[in-house]
Amino acid sequence: MKKSRNSLNTRLIVMTSLLSVVMACVLMFSTYQIALKELTHILDAQMQFLASRATTLKLKSTHSQLNLNPNQDQEELFIDIWAYDDVDALNKNQLLVPKVKTAGFYQHDTDTGTWYTYVLPSQDNQVQISQHQSVREVLALELAGSMVLPFLLIMPLVMLVIVYIIKRSLKPFDVLKTELAQRDSNELTHVTDEQYPIELLPAIHEINYLFDRISKTQQEQKQFVADAAHELRTPITALNLQTKILLRDFPNNLALINLSKGLARIQHLVSQLLSLAKQDTSLHALEQPKRFILNDVALSCVEQLMNLAMEKDIDLGFVRNEEIKIQSFEPTVHSIIYNLIDNAIKYTPVSGVINISVYPHNNRCTVCIEDSGPGIPKEQYEEVLKRFYRVHHHLEVGSGLGLSIVQKAIQRVGGDFEFTRSEELGGLKVLVTMPLQLKHSEVKILQ
DSSP states (O other): OOOOOOOHHHHHHHHHHHHHHHHHHHHHHHHHHHHHHHHHHHHHHHHHHHHHHHHHTTOOOBOOOOOOOTTSOOOSOEEEEEETTOHHHHHHOTTOOOOOSSOEEEEEEETTEEEEEEEEEOSSEEEEEEEEHHHHHHHHHHHHHHHHHHHHHHHHHHHHHHHHHHHHHHHHHHHHHHHHHTSOTTOOOOOOOTTSOGGGHHHHHHHHHHHHHHHHHHHHHHHHHHHHHHHHHHHHHHHHHHHHHHHHHOTTOHHHHHHHHHHHHHHHHHHHHHHHHHHHSGGGTTOOOEEEEHHHHHHHHHHHHHHHHHHTTOEEEEEEEOOOEEEEOHHHHHHHHHHHHHHHHHHSOTTOEEEEEEEEETTEEEEEEEESSOOOOGGGTTGGGSTTOOSSTTTSOOOSOHHHHHHHHHHHTTOEEEEEEOTTTSSEEEEEEEESBOOHHHHHHHO
């Protein structure tokens, strides 16, 4: 069973709220105890004063009217003066305390509860000032309530301030999460720690250290691919040349024909791996964008691939060729157009057609390549961009890296591309759009 997780923000708010409630209870209890103590001191002095005044004024025997109904409130103070010889009054009045020798405070229980009495004896009679204990408790509770009430009233506002402070204090966590979430999968630059509190610095340093290790590992892997492909290129080219010489002497040898096809496949794969390694590594770091004519690059790609097109009797040419001068990375643009035309030639059947268009559109330049091949199903447009993924692998020898190389190259020049179906030829139509001039900020990011 998956354990539920509470956010740190929620946990702090809940714990702070509980602490505030506990503090309110502690404050109420302590305030009540202090109020009860102070009231006891004040009321004791009042009872002593009333008893001494009654003695000074030489009041005659008097008895208070006690209400024996416990559901009704009692008077705060009951004054009783009874003569020692009035035994009947002592038996009838529950408040009266039997004769005592010394003045002082006494507690005694009656049917109506516990009473607190100050007794001042004289020669012939005894003066008593009585008060029910609950009176003092109620007064203390009212006083404590009046003192705690402002705290209770202001508590919601205090809680809102506390919630705001907690959210404000934890905001750097959200900022760090957002910064990491918005990063590209290939962006491994350090997270700057100037805007984060000291508590987050150890985590940020560990994240940066992890980025360094991942970047180093990736560079080592990509450099290994580039080195391996480069080392394989020369011997494979030599083998391919030797095979062609043998095929010239033995043109009908099936084994040599299959060997030649296999070497061609390997040579193509090595070439694609070199291109991919160049896109992945930092080999472009020193290259700067320059001005060139896009049409010349497209024409150069057509001339390089014309022999392949002629072998399949493919009609390869321009249907729209408007001269466009752009400022970008010329080798990268060449790689884009070359790979797209190469793919089109591979999957276009014999005697097919490939049309190329170069034209400006909305302050950008567009290169359109469409063919009369089988095309790509719409649901596989995203899949074909993955490395080594091939749709029509049974139709032509290939490595499945061409479109991945194109995607990397287009990202580098700040362009976009999309796949659609050619309405004119029925095959695949690829639209590549690029800016006419790369901005300095774009160059820095893309490198």
